Each structure stands twice: as C-alpha cells, then as structure tokens.
Amino acid sequence: MPLAQANAPRRESATPIAEPADATERGAILRGEDPELEAEIAAANRPPRRELLPDIEEINSTLRATSERGREAAAVDAPEALRRRRSGFRLGFGLSLGLVLVLLGVYLGAPRISAQLPGAAPALASYVGAIDQGRIWLDRTVTTRIEALTSGN
Template identity: 45%
Template sequence: MRLTCPRCSAQYEVPTAAIPAAGRDVECSACGETWFQPASAGSDGPLQMPRGDEIPQGDGGSQAIDPSAPPPRRRELDPGIRDLLREEAEHEARVRAREAGQTAATTASARPAAPLQTPSRTPPQAPSGDDNARRLAEAQARTARLGATPGAVTHRPASRADLLPDVEEINSTLRSPSQGAQPTVSAQDRARQRRNFRIGLAVPVVAALLMLFVYLNADRIRLSLPQTTPAIDSFTATLDQGRFWLDAHLQALVGLFRA
C-alpha cells in the first residue's frame, strides 16, 4: 500500500495489513505531519523508486524518500521564541523549588521535637600525680606570660556617653510642676470660682457706693445722728484731702501735656 503525506508529498510503501479496515493515524517521518489514513485510500502495486537521472531538479515535484534514510533535520525555532520558552521553564522550575522548600519547612516545623537526651554523668576521676604536676606547670607558664606582657591586658576606655549625665533625668528634674498633668475641674468647682469672682467684684463697688452716699449726705446724717458727728467730720475731711491731692496731680499732668 502506498501512502502519500498531504503536507510534504512524501510517499511510503507499507504492507496492506498495516492499515486495518477501519483506518488508522499515521505520521510522516520527514515533516512530522499526522493524518488519518483509511484502508481504501491506499493504492496497490509496488512503489517504483525513480533512478538517479530521473529525479527532478529544483524545488518543484515530489521526491521519493527512502524509509531507511535518516529523517531530515527539523526547522529550528526563532531565537526570541526559544529564549522566551527557556525563561518560562526556568521560572516554573524556580516556583516549584520554592514551593518544595516551603513544604519542607512546614513539615519540619510540624514535626515534633526530638526529646532531649540527658548526658550520662560519669563520676570524676581523681587526678593522678602526673596530672597535678602538668597542671601546675601550665599555670606557672601562663602566670609567667602574663607577667612578661603587662600591656597585653588593656581596659576599654569609657565612652563619652557613659561619662555624661542622662539628659532625660535632667529634663525630668527641671520640668516645672505646671507642665504636669492638669487636675480636672468639676462643674461644682467652676461654679464656686465664678461665685467668688462675683463677690470679690461686688464688695469694692458696694463699699465705694456707701462711702459716696455718706459723703454726699453728711449734713443730714449729722442732724439725724448727732453722736456720729466726729466720725462724719473725720471721714469728710479725709475724702476732701484725697480730692485735693488728686486734683493737684491731675492739673500737673494736664500742664505737662499742654506744655
């Protein structure tokens, strides 16, 4: 049975028994094209290979392909497409490796910790005389080395931050009491403060009005209450002196402005 590739027109000679009555899928070994080959489409008769001088030259026409010959080299991919596919494969490999690492870390964290093994304690062995002599010699050698190099052990000088006082402590001691938390004043305390302010303002005003009333009605008070005459005279004389003193100073001040 003769098979012809619908893509590259390559022809193959296969046994008739290779194609069942229901047909089967076949693949071209030259271009990789796959198609369904029915049993009735095959042509009987042997496939005659053309001689070397009968092979047409150029690109046109179909050429007979020897089934035993190696398949032709397939067309290479575009470099850009090949790089893109390689980057996708590397990215997929990194994602899988990261997922595998996370799974391993989760499994390790979920795994119960192994019980601690208590080291077996062995009774200390009494040092022998040779060990005592060796340790004494080593101690003497270390002492001699320390004595020969007195400058080997140096003290780290204190930093300037350790020598200076703490700034926060100084600020806390210098902070005035007014900067502290202000006590909350209740509504009752505010009402008491307002009442005290009104009383403190009203007392001088009432006293001034009483003094003015007594000064203006001094004659009537003397006639009504003769025993208050000395006090009324002293009071009016004091107010008159105050009036004269204030008048003199006001005239002097007015004279300064006019000059």
C-alpha cells in the first residue's frame, strides 16, 4: 500500500459497506480479492455431483438380491469341490503309502532280488547300506532325545 493512501483520512461513504465477517475476508478485501466472486468461480469450475458419483443404474445391474444369487448352484458345487479335494488327498496319500511299501519290499527282499538278478546286486547293496545308515542315525537321535528328556535338561 502506498504511503499516501495509508496516511489519507478515511471518508465515510453514503452507502454503508458491509463489514467482513472474519479476518480472512478482511485480508482478501485488502489484497483486492472478492471472496464471493472467487467462491462463485470455484463452484462453476467444479463438476456437477452427478459426475462425481457412480451411475446408479450401472451399480444396480451388477448387484443381485440375496434371494437371486442362485443358492442352488453353490449348493450343488460345494459337495463336488469337497469330493475333488478329498479324492486328491486320498490319491496323494495312497501314492505315498504305495511308494513306501514298494521301497520297504525292495529293502526286505534285497537278498532274494540279488540272487535272481545278479546285475542289480551292487545297486541293491548301496540302497540297503543307505537305509541301514538312516536307521542308525534315527536310533541315535531318538536315544539322545529320550536321555535329554529323562535327565531333566
């Protein structure tokens, strides 16, 4: 603000000027801004509320009432999915158990198999040796754990 305007005496006008309601309005008036005009411009630049919200028809077309959801399809599919999961578990468990039984049969029948198939004797001896080492390791580990539990450590 120029110094001449600051020291000039205030004139009372014939038309009363409305006093600003708060300090921000007073500051805006002193800067030469019109808060009401700026509010009108901002309101004009804002998109209408209809554009801000999603289309209700679009939402309604994607939603269905609880009674319309088709309980029959879900009720029919649930036992089938459960059956598939159960059969998958049974298949995996059965294959694992079958493999263990075959390997156990080869371990127990190694002397007989070696007698009938002499070419398989070195492979069977290696297999039986590995199983025996595993059994010894398991025995030592279990014995150590049992002793640790019974001694109170």
